Structures are given as C-alpha cells and as structure tokens.
Amino acid sequence: CSSVFLSLVPQLQDALEDQNLQTRSEYVDLFGRIFTASASTVAQQFKQLFLSFLRRFNDVESSIRSMMADFSCEFLQKLPTFRREIGDCLISRCKDKEESVRKSSVVSVCEAALKDPECVSDALMSAVGQRVLDKKQSVRLDALRYLAKIFQKHVGPFWRKRKRLPESVKKFTWIPKKILSCSFVTSDPNMNHFVEDLFDEVILDSSCSVKQRSHLLLGVFASLDRNSKTSFLKLCCTDKKRIQELVRSLMKCKQQLKENASNPHALQRIQQKQKGYANFLAENIPFPKGKDSAVSIILNKFANNVDNKVGNWFTTLADPSTAYLQSRAAKEALLKVLGSRSQASDYARRIITVISMPIICSETVKIVLDVASSDNRAIKSAAFLILRGIAPDFPQLFHSNHAFKCLASLVQSEDSETCSIALEILSFCSNAYYGRSISEQISSTLQDLVISGHGLESGYAVRILNRIHSEDGQETMMQSLMEMCVEHLNLKSPHLSTVLISLSEIAKMCPKVFVLHSQRIVDFVSTSLLYHETEVDLDSMSPKFTKRSETSSNKSTGLVSAKVIGIQTLVTFITSSVTEVKDANIPDQSEQATSIIKLLINVLSCDGDITGRRIIEDREASCIVVAASKGLLELCEIPKYEQLMTPEHFQIIALVAHNDLLHIRKPFLLHIWERLKIFKLPMRFSVILAMAAAEPDEALRLSMKRGLTLLIGRTRKTNELRQKVSSKQIIQISQLPEYNLTYLIHLIAHHPDFEEDQDASYSYILKFINFFIDALLQGQEANNYSLILGILTQIKLAQDRQTPENQNINVCAELAQHLMKRKYQGKDWGPRYPDRIILPPSLYIEKSSGEFRTRPFLNDGFSLPSDADIRSSRLSQSSMDLSSDVRLSRAADSADVPSPVENDKSPKKSKKRKAPKHQREKSEEIILSGKENDVSQSDVSVKQSPKRHKQKQKNPVQKKAGKRISSGTKPPRTIDSGSDSSDHESSLPIPEPTVSPVKKAKKQRASQLTSSSQFEFSSNTMASDNTMASDSSSEFIPSPKKKPSTGKRRKTSSMKSKNIKASKAAKSTRAKPKLLSRKRILSPEESASSQDFSSLEISPKKRTRARRSRKM
Structure with a gap:
C-alpha cells in the first residue's frame, strides 16, 4: 500500500x-x-x-x-x-x-x-x-x-506558591510586560481598562486567595523593567486617587441633598456641584462614541436610587482600604442592579474598574510587608518598590497594627538600605494613628537618626516625629530637635550633612521654629561652611594619577556634600517663610533673601569655588554650581523674591547654560524646562532655553527646542481660552509668548561673546534669535509676524536701562528684523496688536519721538548670513579664549557681588585653579613641542563648551587642557586701571612659543594695521555718517527679496575695502556695556610689544565686514 x-x-x-x-x-x-x-x-x-x-x-x-x-x-x-x-x-x-x-x-x-x-x-x-x-x-x-x-x-501555579520555574516555562515570563505595554503605547482609550481587567481576572487569577494573588503580584512586578513598574503602579493604583476622590465628593453631595431638602438655595448650589462632578467623571472615564445615554443612565440611577444601595456600593469601591472580597461582592451587586442593558452594563463595568483597587488592597500590603524581610533579593526589591509607590497616595493602607510592627522592625534593621526605605514609607503613613506606638517603641531610634542617620534617613525621621504629634505637640517636638541640631553644627562633625538635612526638613515643616535660630544657621553656612576648604597637598599626589589620596578625597567629598545641602537649607528656609496665610510669628525675610541671592550669585561667578583657591575638582565644583543655580531658580518661583533679581543676576544665571561642563549645562536646562512645564517659573525664563542653540550635545539641543515650542503652543492655547471667556477683553501683551523676545534681546545683548569684533559674532548671536523665533513661528497659529516686528521696532528705538551707553540691544533688534524679513516671505502678515506695545521698564528706557535715531545701526552694505551659516556659526577666537569662570566673573562685577576676598575672614590672594605640579610641567612641555593632542586630561571628563563647538585650532598654543591647564597659554590681557588683575591673571610664567620668521613678520604687519587704524577715526567717521540716510523710526516692513545687480555687488565690495579701517577705529571708541568693560584698546607701543602673541588674534583679512562708524 x-x-x-x-x-x-x-x-x-x-x-x-x-x-x-x-x-x-x-x-x-x-x-x-x-x-x-x-x-x-x-x-x-x-x-x-x-x-x-x-x-x-x-x-x-x-x-x-x-x-x-x-x-x-x-x-x-x-x-x-x-x-x-x-x-x-x-x-x-x-x-x-x-x-x-x-x-x-x-x-x-x-x-x-x-x-x-x-x-x-x-x-x-x-x-x-x-x-x-x-x-x-x-x-x-x-x-x-x-x-x-x-x-x-x-507560570501562575509556580509563582503563587513561590516556587522556581522549570526551564520549559521561563519563555513565558515576558508576557506581563508585553501586555502592560499596550496600556501606554496604543491610542485606544479603552485599552487601559481591558489590560487592568486582564491582570485582575486572568494573570493574578481571581479564583485564588489574596495571599496567592499577592505572591503572583510580587513575581510579576519583579519581572518588569523600571519604566514598566512605574506604569503598572500608575495603572492599578496611583491614577485612581483622583477618581476615587471625585466619587466620594459625588456621594457627599447626595447626602447633602437629603439634609438640605427644605433649603432651595442650598439645593440649587449642591445640584450644580453634583452635575459638575458627574460631568468631570464622564470626562475622565472615556466611553465609546454614540453611547452618551449609557452615562446618563448610570448617573441617574446613582443619583436617584431610593434605597441608597448604589451609593453604598460606589462608596465601598471608592474606599482604598476596602477588603478584596468585599470589593468583589460590591462590584457584582452593582452590575446586577444597574440593569441588563449592554450599554449601561459595559460602561458601569468600566467605571467600577477605574475606581476600585482589586490588585493592591489592604490585605495585599500586609502580605507584601511580610515578604519584604525575605532573603530573595529580587522579590524583596519588588516588595519595597510596591510599598514606596503606594505609600504617598494611599497611606491608609498601612493603618494597621500588623503594618506598624513590620515597619518598626525594618527601621531597626542593620541594613541601612532597608532602614531607609522603611523610614520613607513610615514618613508618608505616620499620623496620630501611629503616635502612641511610635513614641513607645522607636522614638529614641528616630531621634538618634536625626543627628547620625545616613542619607535621607534624618529627614524622614524629622517628618515622622512631626506627624505623630498633635498641633500643640508638634511645635514642642520641633523646638527640641532644632536645639539638638544647632548644637551639632560643627565643621569637624562627621555627620554635618545629616544635621543640615534635618534642619532643612524642620524649616520646611515648621518655619516659625526655624526662624528663632535662622541667623546662626545662615551665618554658619554663608561664612563658615561655603568658605571652608580642605587642605590638600597637591605636590604629594601620585604622578601617575590625578586623583587625590583616598582620605583627602573622602573629606573633600563630604565637605562638598555639606555645602550643597547647606545651600538647599538656606533656600528651603527662605521659600518656606512665604505662607498662604500670613503668620505673625514668621517675620518678613526679604532682607535675608537678598543676601542669600547675592551669595548664590557669587557662587556662580566663582565657578563653585567661593574660596578662590581653585583646589577642588571640576566634578565637585559642578555639584555646588548646579545646587546654587537650582536654588536661585527656586527663589524665582516666588514672585516676592523674583522681584529681587536684577537683570545682572538674570544674566549670570543664564550663563550657566554655557558652562564648559555638560554635567552642569544639562541638569540646569532640564530643571528649567521641568519647572516651566508645571507653571512654577515665570515664562520669561523660557528664553534661557534658547541659549541651548549653541549646545554641542545634539540630543539636548533638540530636546530644548521641542520643549520651547511646546511651551509657546501651550501659552497660546491658554490665551485662546481666556479670550473665549471674555471676548471683549484684550489679552495683555506680557502674556503673549512673543513678548519674551524683549528678555531674549536684552540677554544676548549683554552676552560676554558680544564684547568685541561684533561683526564677526553676528552669526553666533543670530543663532539664539533664530532658535527662539523658529519656536514662535511653529504651528498654524503662527501668523504673528506683525506683532514680532512691532516688538523689535520698539526695542530698536529704546535705550538700555542697565547700561544706557550700550547700543547692543539696538543692533540685536535690527539683526532680528533682517532675520524676520527673510522668514516672512510668502507668509501671512497676521493681525496687528490692538494696544500699545510697552517694553519691560526694568530693562528698557523708551525714548520720546524727538530722540529717535533715524539711521540704522548696521552697515549700509550689511548682508544677513545664510541659515546654514547661522546654524553652524562659531565663536571668534577671542571669545574662545574666555573660559566660563572668566565670563561669569565679568558678569559678577556689574552685579554688585562681594568678592571671595572681601567675605573671607583671612584674605588670600585669588588665583586660577591650578593643575597638579607634574601636570603643569607636562602641559608646558607639550606647548613648546606643539603636540597638543598628547595632553592628558584629568579623570574628570570635560565636555567642550558650546562656544567652542567645531572650532578649529590654528596654533597649539590655543589648545587648553580643560579648565585646569595653565592660563599662560593665552596672551596677557590688559585690565582697566580701576580693576584688580589678580582675579583673572595667573602669576605663573610660561615660556614664549616659538614662531617662524615669516609668520612673525605677518603678525607684525597685522598689529601695525590694527594700531594705525586708531588714528584715522575722524575723517572716516564723517564720511560714513554722510552715507547713512535710512529712517528706522518707522515700522519695519519686509519687502520681497530681489537679486542685487552686478554694479551693486561691486559697490558693496568696494565699500568693504574702503571702510574697514574706519569701522575698526570706531569700535575702539564705541561705548561698551558695563557688564563687559574689562579690556581697553592697546596703544601702538603696547601692540608692538605683544606681537609674539598676535597669532592668537584674528587676522584683519579674515574678519567679517566691520560695522560703519557712527557719531556717539
């Protein structure tokens, strides 16, 4: 067959x-x-x-x-x-x-x-x-x-009995993670409820006991990654808090309707509130289109139920402390009563799924607490993550004697990590319920942790001791803790950081107690702690490594940590003193806030090392800089303290975005974005995000651009809603996103890289303007060209209030107008703003009509760089030679910031931060040999500054080994007679670089040309003034772009060659802003004497077209 x-x-x-x-x-x-x-x-x-x-x-x-x-x-x-x-x-x-x-x-x-x-x-x-x-x-x-x-x-039969999985079924452990991913990847609004039902009914097996379900929950949670764990807790627990509160409020309204049946006014008010709650519930629980009747059926049955069973069942489901079996019984009874209609039944099931918590209930918390003391590290970690995730939103789940005993035993555990997590959980759920038990069992342990705890344990201990007492006992307890902490304020204390954390928590929870000792704490942090330095013998360091010895490194790290926490403590004290209800026991702290603001500005200007010795490492200094910048931003979130910030302070804060180190720039920019996103910072701080236009890190730059675009779009939507509410009212111009251009123009006009050779820096300055304007012009609603140009015209006609002799704001406004002319072509002009445009009076002085300047601030033949040139623009060489600490120190001169020497009790000569001796010798040898690529960096990786992005080095002398290389690698800078050169000059001599005779002759000719142009000012200035006759007082109207004729091109080229000397001479006498006036023009003799360093200056042949001179 x-x-x-x-x-x-x-x-x-x-x-x-x-x-x-x-x-x-x-x-x-x-x-x-x-x-x-x-x-x-x-x-x-x-x-x-x-x-x-x-x-x-x-x-x-x-x-x-x-x-x-x-x-x-x-x-x-x-x-x-x-x-x-x-x-x-x-x-x-x-x-x-x-x-x-x-x-x-x-x-x-x-x-x-x-x-x-x-x-x-x-x-x-x-x-x-x-x-x-x-x-x-x-x-x-x-x-x-x-x-x-x-x-x-x-998998379920093994995990619910806490057994190991056989090899044949390990291939299925990824299933919960894959199912969970559907809840936040797909756009289906019903998917969240479907996924939660799958976890409740199938994966955790609703037929199992609560103990078995809890063991399954721990196994599932341990198999998830970090992001999936957060999503899981949000899905089945934390996102339910708001809905449960809404249902309880709706139930409360129903009870009030019965109590006020004879009061028609109260009934009307309660009914309106009830209707609002019901509509909000329908908005938060999406339902299929065309099924609106299902919502009304359920809500009507809920509101008009005679025997009140529906209300009781809803209240049972909305209570997070409800037992698992009781919750399931209420769910089944509620579905039965609401009827057999498919629409109502389906929607009712979705409401029940949203408001109930069958996956994590009060019994689950007890079982998870028992498992938290097990030896299985993965399960123990999963248990702690679950408990930490639900404790802030649902502390009532821990209100049982069993839960307290478990937490108390974990607090007294020898494992510091376990103790810290138990304290964190206890700090959220502790209240009067735990008061007597905590006072009897672990009160002494908590008081010891306030002084000698590790990490955040001291802060948790203070919070627990405060919450377990009534209002009268809280003040007494905080007073005793305060006195105990003040006694331990000692620079030699090994627990100084712990004490400062406790003080910060006391300032946050009970500011009126902190005020009594505030002066002593502020003086300790500002005069003792921040100026204290760890003595380190740099010569005794190993020549093979740049790291310090282990002992000195640990001391320095502890000191830096204490300084960071000290800054946070001062900021917390100032912010907590501002309460919603004015307290007579808390005096006004504006004067104290002003001194703290100046102190933090000084920290930024000194690049984190306020002592001026420059012996701490970059990574340590960066922690202090980030802490100071975040502290200043936190103070700016309070309008009362934001008014204390001067324009100079704002500029110093913004310059942190251009620090040399990426691990300073990145957290600073991200912090600003996060605070703007939740409406904490004023919108004018969004212009700091535009400083990321020169960011070398492409991911960070694109992230800031998306964030800025999102903020502007959200502001426009908010204004649209305001306009709908009151259509007759004109939105104030300060509420429009375009108005922030006034802050951006003023900020970049005082940028240190706008100091000299301004024509060469136009492309670089346009980078920031282009970055911000691109965000303004995003979206279909961006028909705002008229408003933008109107604001720029007003700025162009105004005067700088910070430095009245400065004309950089006018130049920046005119550059932005040229940029807008290019972007406008083929676009909608947009409506005009119906009201008068008023500039910020703290930044600008608006001139009268008779004081308007009638001629442009740019050259007659000025040509706007291409978009590609703007995006890829680089700094001039002179700007590159300025490190971030020098730029900040320049800004600090006009910000009225006390210098480190003035505040130090034992004044010492301020020096540049020095590298170790063996590294300095090695760097000098490399400079002489020209092998700049062999420079060995320290173990701290220094990211290239935004202003050095893609800049090619022409001379090995220009190469700097981070911020630690000897400052002798750049030419000596002359300082005004009234300034102290010790702040910026290094006393270390450096050998003169070798230069060939041919290059030396070229440098001499270049320096002679530069010096001779200073004596040709008067005649060329008059000639150039006669050629400028355009009227800039009228509003800037863009015209179609036309190709220039051949003759015009020749004329433009000749104008460049004729007026280059005059423009240079004009720059030498042009007034500079106070913030930037740190150099003076060299005399011919001085120029000749510094010819050996002229290779560091940009050759006149390679400078961009100079601006024509003008009458001042």
Missing part, C-alpha cells in the same frame, strides 16, 4: 498546486486531516509530500493560508520532528497582510502552547507577542487574552 501511495506522490503534489481554487482547497483540507489523524505516520514516511503541503502557508489565496493556520495547532503537537519548519511558516503568517490569517495563526499557536509549552519556540512566541500591537482590534484582543491564559496556566 505504501509503495502505491509513494507512486502517487507526484500527482498529489501537483494537486496541491492546482490553479483551480476549489480543487486546491479540497486537497489542502484532505491532507490536513490525514497528517493530523491519530497515530498517523504519513508525514514521517512521505516527508517530501509534507514539505510540499507546508508550502501552502504561502498560498496566494488567503482562505487557504487561514486553513493552514487552523491546522497548525495539531501539527505542532503531533509532528514534533517538523516543529521548526512549521514554526518558520507560522512566524511569517503572524505578519500576514490579511487580518483573518493573522488571527488564525495567533489563536493556533497559543492553543498549542496552552496544551504543551514544549511545542512552541521562543521565536514563535515572540512573533505572537508582537500582535498585541496589531492595527486590527480583533487580532490585538485575541493575542492579549491568549497570552494572559498561557501565563496563568504555566
């Missing part, structure tokens, strides 16, 4: 490939039944025929492919020798273009896995897992249901 069948194989193969669809389908069905028959060995005997049969998985007809997928479940179970071939075919069918084929493939594979986990491979299960994000809902839901069943059957 087998020989006869074997002879028919070729004909049977042809039949499987017959062009007739019906014939092909019949043979596929026939062979499918033959190969899957019980005890059949046809597939093994006639392998070639079976492989020909498997090719029907790729049939052109979807019905045959679907038929093959239906047979595949039995194939996988009964034909183990062909599982690899069948699996490969099913993987391709899981990605089939037809929905029915994908669905059949997913169902067949999952049914096979349910029966025998060995018959499916990891790759095949992974292909099924990808279908949870299928574009078709039917495929998506089937994949989710079957995967949950597979996990329930094969």
Whole structure:
C-alpha cells in the first residue's frame, strides 16, 4: 500500500498546486486531516509530500493560508520532528497582510502552547507577542487574552506558591510586560481598562486567595523593567486617587441633598456641584462614541436610587482600604442592579474598574510587608518598590497594627538600605494613628537618626516625629530637635550633612521654629561652611594619577556634600517663610533673601569655588554650581523674591547654560524646562532655553527646542481660552509668548561673546534669535509676524536701562528684523496688536519721538548670513579664549557681588585653579613641542563648551587642557586701571612659543594695521555718517527679496575695502556695556610689544565686514 501511495506522490503534489481554487482547497483540507489523524505516520514516511503541503502557508489565496493556520495547532503537537519548519511558516503568517490569517495563526499557536509549552519556540512566541500591537482590534484582543491564559496556566501555579520555574516555562515570563505595554503605547482609550481587567481576572487569577494573588503580584512586578513598574503602579493604583476622590465628593453631595431638602438655595448650589462632578467623571472615564445615554443612565440611577444601595456600593469601591472580597461582592451587586442593558452594563463595568483597587488592597500590603524581610533579593526589591509607590497616595493602607510592627522592625534593621526605605514609607503613613506606638517603641531610634542617620534617613525621621504629634505637640517636638541640631553644627562633625538635612526638613515643616535660630544657621553656612576648604597637598599626589589620596578625597567629598545641602537649607528656609496665610510669628525675610541671592550669585561667578583657591575638582565644583543655580531658580518661583533679581543676576544665571561642563549645562536646562512645564517659573525664563542653540550635545539641543515650542503652543492655547471667556477683553501683551523676545534681546545683548569684533559674532548671536523665533513661528497659529516686528521696532528705538551707553540691544533688534524679513516671505502678515506695545521698564528706557535715531545701526552694505551659516556659526577666537569662570566673573562685577576676598575672614590672594605640579610641567612641555593632542586630561571628563563647538585650532598654543591647564597659554590681557588683575591673571610664567620668521613678520604687519587704524577715526567717521540716510523710526516692513545687480555687488565690495579701517577705529571708541568693560584698546607701543602673541588674534583679512562708524 505504501509503495502505491509513494507512486502517487507526484500527482498529489501537483494537486496541491492546482490553479483551480476549489480543487486546491479540497486537497489542502484532505491532507490536513490525514497528517493530523491519530497515530498517523504519513508525514514521517512521505516527508517530501509534507514539505510540499507546508508550502501552502504561502498560498496566494488567503482562505487557504487561514486553513493552514487552523491546522497548525495539531501539527505542532503531533509532528514534533517538523516543529521548526512549521514554526518558520507560522512566524511569517503572524505578519500576514490579511487580518483573518493573522488571527488564525495567533489563536493556533497559543492553543498549542496552552496544551504543551514544549511545542512552541521562543521565536514563535515572540512573533505572537508582537500582535498585541496589531492595527486590527480583533487580532490585538485575541493575542492579549491568549497570552494572559498561557501565563496563568504555566507560570501562575509556580509563582503563587513561590516556587522556581522549570526551564520549559521561563519563555513565558515576558508576557506581563508585553501586555502592560499596550496600556501606554496604543491610542485606544479603552485599552487601559481591558489590560487592568486582564491582570485582575486572568494573570493574578481571581479564583485564588489574596495571599496567592499577592505572591503572583510580587513575581510579576519583579519581572518588569523600571519604566514598566512605574506604569503598572500608575495603572492599578496611583491614577485612581483622583477618581476615587471625585466619587466620594459625588456621594457627599447626595447626602447633602437629603439634609438640605427644605433649603432651595442650598439645593440649587449642591445640584450644580453634583452635575459638575458627574460631568468631570464622564470626562475622565472615556466611553465609546454614540453611547452618551449609557452615562446618563448610570448617573441617574446613582443619583436617584431610593434605597441608597448604589451609593453604598460606589462608596465601598471608592474606599482604598476596602477588603478584596468585599470589593468583589460590591462590584457584582452593582452590575446586577444597574440593569441588563449592554450599554449601561459595559460602561458601569468600566467605571467600577477605574475606581476600585482589586490588585493592591489592604490585605495585599500586609502580605507584601511580610515578604519584604525575605532573603530573595529580587522579590524583596519588588516588595519595597510596591510599598514606596503606594505609600504617598494611599497611606491608609498601612493603618494597621500588623503594618506598624513590620515597619518598626525594618527601621531597626542593620541594613541601612532597608532602614531607609522603611523610614520613607513610615514618613508618608505616620499620623496620630501611629503616635502612641511610635513614641513607645522607636522614638529614641528616630531621634538618634536625626543627628547620625545616613542619607535621607534624618529627614524622614524629622517628618515622622512631626506627624505623630498633635498641633500643640508638634511645635514642642520641633523646638527640641532644632536645639539638638544647632548644637551639632560643627565643621569637624562627621555627620554635618545629616544635621543640615534635618534642619532643612524642620524649616520646611515648621518655619516659625526655624526662624528663632535662622541667623546662626545662615551665618554658619554663608561664612563658615561655603568658605571652608580642605587642605590638600597637591605636590604629594601620585604622578601617575590625578586623583587625590583616598582620605583627602573622602573629606573633600563630604565637605562638598555639606555645602550643597547647606545651600538647599538656606533656600528651603527662605521659600518656606512665604505662607498662604500670613503668620505673625514668621517675620518678613526679604532682607535675608537678598543676601542669600547675592551669595548664590557669587557662587556662580566663582565657578563653585567661593574660596578662590581653585583646589577642588571640576566634578565637585559642578555639584555646588548646579545646587546654587537650582536654588536661585527656586527663589524665582516666588514672585516676592523674583522681584529681587536684577537683570545682572538674570544674566549670570543664564550663563550657566554655557558652562564648559555638560554635567552642569544639562541638569540646569532640564530643571528649567521641568519647572516651566508645571507653571512654577515665570515664562520669561523660557528664553534661557534658547541659549541651548549653541549646545554641542545634539540630543539636548533638540530636546530644548521641542520643549520651547511646546511651551509657546501651550501659552497660546491658554490665551485662546481666556479670550473665549471674555471676548471683549484684550489679552495683555506680557502674556503673549512673543513678548519674551524683549528678555531674549536684552540677554544676548549683554552676552560676554558680544564684547568685541561684533561683526564677526553676528552669526553666533543670530543663532539664539533664530532658535527662539523658529519656536514662535511653529504651528498654524503662527501668523504673528506683525506683532514680532512691532516688538523689535520698539526695542530698536529704546535705550538700555542697565547700561544706557550700550547700543547692543539696538543692533540685536535690527539683526532680528533682517532675520524676520527673510522668514516672512510668502507668509501671512497676521493681525496687528490692538494696544500699545510697552517694553519691560526694568530693562528698557523708551525714548520720546524727538530722540529717535533715524539711521540704522548696521552697515549700509550689511548682508544677513545664510541659515546654514547661522546654524553652524562659531565663536571668534577671542571669545574662545574666555573660559566660563572668566565670563561669569565679568558678569559678577556689574552685579554688585562681594568678592571671595572681601567675605573671607583671612584674605588670600585669588588665583586660577591650578593643575597638579607634574601636570603643569607636562602641559608646558607639550606647548613648546606643539603636540597638543598628547595632553592628558584629568579623570574628570570635560565636555567642550558650546562656544567652542567645531572650532578649529590654528596654533597649539590655543589648545587648553580643560579648565585646569595653565592660563599662560593665552596672551596677557590688559585690565582697566580701576580693576584688580589678580582675579583673572595667573602669576605663573610660561615660556614664549616659538614662531617662524615669516609668520612673525605677518603678525607684525597685522598689529601695525590694527594700531594705525586708531588714528584715522575722524575723517572716516564723517564720511560714513554722510552715507547713512535710512529712517528706522518707522515700522519695519519686509519687502520681497530681489537679486542685487552686478554694479551693486561691486559697490558693496568696494565699500568693504574702503571702510574697514574706519569701522575698526570706531569700535575702539564705541561705548561698551558695563557688564563687559574689562579690556581697553592697546596703544601702538603696547601692540608692538605683544606681537609674539598676535597669532592668537584674528587676522584683519579674515574678519567679517566691520560695522560703519557712527557719531556717539
């Protein structure tokens, strides 16, 4: 018989490939039944025929492919020798273009896995897992249901008994994570409720006991990654808090309706409130379109239920402390009472899923607390993460004697990490319920932790001791803790950071107690702690490494940590003194805030090392800089203290975005974005995000651009809502995002890189303007060209209040106008602002009509750089030679900041931060040999400054080894007679670089040309003034772009060559802003004497077109 069948194989193969669809389908069905028959060995005997049969998985007809997928479940179970071939075919069918084929493939594979986990491979299960994000809902839901069943059957029995998984089922541990990903990846609003139901009913198995479900929960949670754990807690716990509060408020309104039945005014007010709660509930629980009646049915039954059963059931479900079995009973009864109508029943189920907490209940917390003391590290970590996640929002889940005993034992644990986590949980859930128990058992332990705890343990201990007492006892307890902490304020104390954390927590929780000792604490931090330095012998360091010895490094690290916490303590004290209700016991702290602001500004200007010794490492100094900048921003969140910030202070804060170190710039910019996102900082701080236009880190730069665009769009939507509420009222111009251009122009006009050779820095300055204007012009609502140009015109006609002789604001405004002219072409002009544009009076002085300047501030032949040049612009060499600490110190001169020497009790000569001796010698040798690429950096990686991005070094002398290389590598800078050069000059002599005779002659000619141009000012100035006759007082109206003629081009080229000397001479006498006036023009003799360093100056031939001179 087998020989006869074997002879028919070729004909049977042809039949499987017959062009007739019906014939092909019949043979596929026939062979499918033959190969899957019980005890059949046809597939093994006639392998070639079976492989020909498997090719029907790729049939052109979807019905045959679907038929093959239906047979595949039995194939996988009964034909183990062909599982690899069948699996490969099913993987391709899981990605089939037809929905029915994908669905059949997913169902067949999952049914096979349910029966025998060995018959499916990891790759095949992974292909099924990808279908949870299928574009078709039917495929998506089937994949989710079957995967949950597979996990329930094969993994659940082991995890709920806390047993190890066998190797055959470990391939299914990824299923919860994959199912959870659907809740925040897909745009389906119903998916969250479906996923939560799957976890509650299937994955955690609703038929199991609470203990078994809790063990399953710990296993599932331990298998998730960090982001998935956060999403899981939000889905099943933390996001429910607001909805539960809403339902309880709705229930309270119903009770008030009964109590005020005879009061019509109260009834009307309560009914309006009840309607608002119901509408808000409907908005937060999405429902399918066209099913509005379901919402009204449920809410009407809820509001008008006579026997109050519905209300009681809703209250039971909305209570997070409800037991698991009680919650399930209320859920089933509520669904039964609400009726059998499908719409109402479906929506009611969704409401119940949202407000109830069946996954994490009060019994679950008790079991998880017991497991938290187990030896299994993964399960223990998962238990702590669950408890820490739910404690802030649901502290009532911990209100039991069993929970307190577990937490108290964990607090007294020898493991510091366990103790810290237990204290954190206890700090959220401790109140009068725990008062007597804590006072009797662990009060002494908590008081010891206030002084000698590790990390944040002291802060948690203070919080717990404060909350367990009543209002009268709180002040007494805080007073005793305050006196104890003040006694331990000692620079030699090993627990100085701990004491400062405790003081910060006391200032936050009880400011009127902190005020009594505030002066002593402020004096200690500002005069003792921040100016204290750890003595380190730099010469005794190992020549092989730049790190310090272990002992001195630990001391320095502890000191830096104490300084950071000290800064945070001062800021916390000032911010906590501002309360919603004025307290007579808390005096006004404006004077104290002013001194703290100056202190923090001084920290920024000294680059974190306020002592001026420059012996701490960059990484340590960066921690202090970040802390000071965040502290200043936190003070700016309070309007009362924001008014104390001068424009100079704002500029110094903004310059942190241009620090040399990425680990300073990045947290600073991200912190500003986070505080702007939650409406904490004023919108004018968004212009600091535009300083990221020169950021070398592309990811950070693009992130800031997206954030700035999002903030501007949100501000516009807010203004639209205000306009709808009051259509007749004109929105104030200060509330428009375009108004922030006034702050940006003023900020970049005082940028240190706008100091000299201004024409060469135009492209760099335009980078920031272009960055901000691009964000303003994003979106369809960006028809604001008229408003932007109106603001720029007002700035161009105004005077700088900070430095009235400075004209940089006018130049920046005119540059922005030229940029807007290019961007305007082909766009909608937009409506004019109906009211008068008023500039910020703290920044600008608006001139009268008779004082308007009638000629432009830029050259007659000025040409705007291309967009590519603006985006890829670099700093001038002179700007590159200025490190961030020098720029900040320049800004600090005009900010009235006390110098380190003035505040130090034992004045010492301020010096540049020095590198170790062996490194200084090595750097000098490298400078002499010209091998700048061999410079060895310290262990602290220094990211290139934004202002040095892609700048090519022309001379090895210009190469600097981070911020620690000797300052002798750049030319000596002359300082005004009234300034002290010791703040910026290094006393270390450096050998003169070797220069060839040819290059030396070129440098001499360049310096002679520069010096001779100073004596040609008067005649060229008059000539250039006569050529400027345009009127800039009128509003700037852009015109279509035209190609210049050949003659005009020649004229422009000749104008450049004729007026370059005059423009340089004009720059030498042009008034500079006070913030930047740190250099003076060299005389011819001084220029000749410094010719050896002229290679560091930009050659006149390579300067961009100079601005024409003008009458001052």
